[in-house]
Amino acid sequence: MSRVSVFAPASVANISCGFDVLGVCLDNVGDILHIEEVSKSGIEITEIIGQDLPLKATQNVAGVAGLALLADYGHNKGFQIQIEKGIKPGSGIGSSSASAAGAVVGINHLLGNPYTREQLIAFAMEGERVACGTAHADNVSPVLLGGFTLVRSVNPLDVVTLNSPLELVFTIIHPEIEVKTADARAVLLDKLHLKQAVAQTANLGALVTGLFKEDYELIRRSLVDHIVEPVRSMLIPGFNELKNRANEAGALGTGISGSGPSVFALSKGMDTAQKVGLAMQEVYDEIGVPYNTHISPINAKGVKIL
Amino acid sequence: MSRVSVFAPASVANISCGFDVLGVCLDNVGDILHIEEVSKSGIEITEIIGQDLPLKATQNVAGVAGLALLADYGHNKGFQIQIEKGIKPGSGIGSSSASAAGAVVGINHLLGNPYTREQLIAFAMEGERVACGTAHADNVSPVLLGGFTLVRSVNPLDVVTLNSPLELVFTIIHPEIEVKTADARAVLLDKLHLKQAVAQTANLGALVTGLFKEDYELIRRSLVDHIVEPVRSMLIPGFNELKNRANEAGALGTGISGSGPSVFALSKGMDTAQKVGLAMQEVYDEIGVPYNTHISPINAKGVKIL
Numbered sequence: 227m228s229r230v231s232v233f234a235p236a237s238v239a240n241i242s243c244g245f246d247v248l249g250v251c252l253d254n255v256g257d258i259l260h261i262e263e264v265s266k267s268g269i270e271i272t273e274i275i276g277q278d279l280p281l282k283a284t285q286n287v288a289g290v291a292g293l294a295l296l297a298d299y300g301h302n303k304g305f306q307i308q309i310e311k312g313i314k315p316g317s318g319i320g321s322s323s324a325s326a327a328g329a330v331v332g333i334n335h336l337l338g339n340p341y342t343r344e345q346l347i348a349f350a351m352e353g354e355r356v357a358c359g360t361a362h363a364d365n366v367s368p369v370l371l372g373g374f375t376l377v378r379s380v381n382p383l384d385v386v387t388l389n390s391p392l393e394l395v396f397t398i399i400h401p402e403i404e405v406k407t408a409d410a411r412a413v414l415l416d417k418l419h420l421k422q423a424v425a426q427t428a429n430l431g432a433l434v435t436g437l438f439k440e441d442y443e444l445i446r447r448s449l450v451d452h453i454v455e456p457v458r459s460m461l462i463p464g465f466n467e468l469k470n471r472a473n474e475a476g477a478l479g480t481g482i483s484g485s486g487p488s489v490f491a492l493s494k495g496m497d498t499a500q501k502v503g504l505a506m507q508e509v510y511d512e513i514g515v516p517y518n519t520h521i522s523p524i525n526a527k528g529v530k531i532l
Numbered sequence: 533m534s535r536v537s538v539f540a541p542a543s544v545a546n547i548s549c550g551f552d553v554l555g556v557c558l559d560n561v562g563d564i565l566h567i568e569e570v571s572k573s574g575i576e577i578t579e580i581i582g583q584d585l586p587l588k589a590t591q592n593v594a595g596v597a598g599l600a601l602l603a604d605y606g607h608n609k610g611f612q613i614q615i616e617k618g619i620k621p622g623s624g625i626g627s628s629s630a631s632a633a634g635a636v637v638g639i640n641h642l643l644g645n646p647y648t649r650e651q652l653i654a655f656a657m658e659g660e661r662v663a664c665g666t667a668h669a670d671n672v673s674p675v676l677l678g679g680f681t682l683v684r685s686v687n688p689l690d691v692v693t694l695n696s697p698l699e700l701v702f703t704i705i706h707p708e709i710e711v712k713t714a715d716a717r718a719v720l721l722d723k724l725h726l727k728q729a730v731a732q733t734a735n736l737g738a739l740v741t742g743l744f745k746e747d748y749e750l751i752r753r754s755l756v757d758h759i760v761e762p763v764r765s766m767l768i769p770g771f772n773e774l775k776n777r778a779n780e781a782g783a784l785g786t787g788i789s790g791s792g793p794s795v796f797a798l799s800k801g802m803d804t805a806q807k808v809g810l811a812m813q814e815v816y817d818e819i820g821v822p823y824n825t826h827i828s829p830i831n832a833k834g835v836k837i838l
Contacts, residue, residue, distance in 0.1 A: 246730045378738035423729035424552045427736045432684035434737045438744040
């Protein structure tokens with residue numbers, strides 16, 4: 227029977243003014259999934275290396291995403307999946323999305339690619355539902371399509387790809403504390419002022435424009451979030467200091483990655499991204515928060531067949 | 533002394549999901565301003581043809597915009613302005629913006645262009661302040677810069693130009709009733725749900741993407757406004773019927789132009805825009821509302837020196 231290995235990258239959702247809408251695919255941090263077609267129908271998760279996660283297919287994001295694909299495809303196909311977790315669950319850089327997206331790309335490949343990458347989003351979202359309780363598309367979309375993506379609508383699903391300027395580099399710092407997505411959701415206020423909504427649409431529109439025009443100064447001015455960041459950042463140790471130091475070190479902007487606790491800084495060029503990383507690490511060294519960091523250009527292709 | 537004539541076009545602000553943020557410049561409807569340098573310093577409005585508007589410079593939008601420019605420029609310069617109003621005040625297609633923008637472009641021209649078009653926005657906004665009470669930039673920006681513009685921020689002023697696909701054509705129908713901007717503002721709810729704000733940012737981001745990618749079907753899907761249109765449309769006779777018939781006739785989308793009462797429909801191609809115009813006229817013929825219509829491609833240059 228045939229087998230395939232895939233690299234399923236991490237991703238950053240929200241990106242300041244793009245709450246629940248924007249996402250971007252990272253390049254050099256992710257999970258590796260080894261998928262093998264077997265005669266027994268269904269999905270079996272044989273092993274998860276590096277993290278303690280459920281092996282039962284119906285409780286595992288990769289399992290659920292794969293089962294959603296198979297339910298649509300029919301033909302009683304069966305696959306075994308072994309997962310090497312390179313992304314820490316709960317870090318805010320799309321751990322569950324990577325596994326879910328990797329599973330459906332791998333299975334689709336072994337089936338002869340009956341589905342487009344766009345069509346795979348809905349299956350991967352089912353995996354997200356197990357992890358977060360709701361079927362978000364803002365992480366699985368960039369992981370499947372590559373680059374920056376915008377979720378115009380979840381129901382019906384409507385995802386569009388944006389331009390991804392080559393020189394953009396993400397610096398991610400992950401404080402080793404747990405922030406549950408449910409808690410990060412709970413702090414959000416349900417209502418906001420019309421003026422706040424207008425400012426958010428203005429910044430998001432300007433950010434999208436900055437991406438298409440490759441106008442880095444416009445990207446810098448647009449990376450502003452007056453709605454979610456002020457409340458969610460309270461859950462992240464030293465957030466304001468991280469942001470100030472990263473921006474002083476040259477970042478175009480700094481914000482919360484997904485629902486946190488990871489913090490992203492976006493820079494023009496690898497040199498700046500590395501300086502920004504050092505500046506952020508200094509903050510956590512000073513206040514004694516354990517962390518790990520990733521520096522990554524944008525991955526324009528998404529999940530990769532190895 | 534030198535003189536100049538300028539054509540100052542009408543504009544559509546808001547454009548469904550772009551409330552208080554987006555605007556676009558029209559091509560074949562507008563005011564004509566004849567401006568002459570004179571020895572007496574300050575601004576004198578000598579004549580307004582076609583509409584009954586204040587001649588006193590400090591009460592006239594073109595006068596106030598011109599005075600704002602001169603206050604910044606210094607040198608005791610003086611200009612006389614004659615205005616042929618081609619746009620009806622209160623129609624919702626940027627009547628005051630056209631006169632204000634036309635005045636500052638003409639005066640700037642006669643001064644040897646000391647200011648860029650971008651720099652003129654702030655002066656023209658002062659004219660808007662006389663007309664509306666607040667200094668909006670969403671109409672003057674497209675009139676000065678041409679095409680589609682996005683106001684990222686009013687304070688500090690930050691306006692960006694978007695791509696304007698050539699095939700887009702606007703159909704405008706103006707019911708001859710008066711809707712005061714203040715009334716149109718008063719019906720707006722001050723607070724909204726986070727979900728509504730997310731949907732608006734998603735649609736605005738997708739519309740901007742559609743403009744850059746020249747993806748007309750994406751533009752169609754993005755021309756949605758769940759925040760302002762549901763309340764403001766109640767002030768416009770037959771709005772829902774206009775919208776249904778225009779979209780049935782092939783429009784990509786239909787919404788309120790500025791704060792109304794004009795309604796715009798956006799179409800791909802002149803033929804469709806004309807069919808859409810007939811469909812909208814039928815609605816007002818049936819319910820007995822007097823109207824006038826304009827059909828216009830996008831003006832990519834803004835105010836034109838004649």
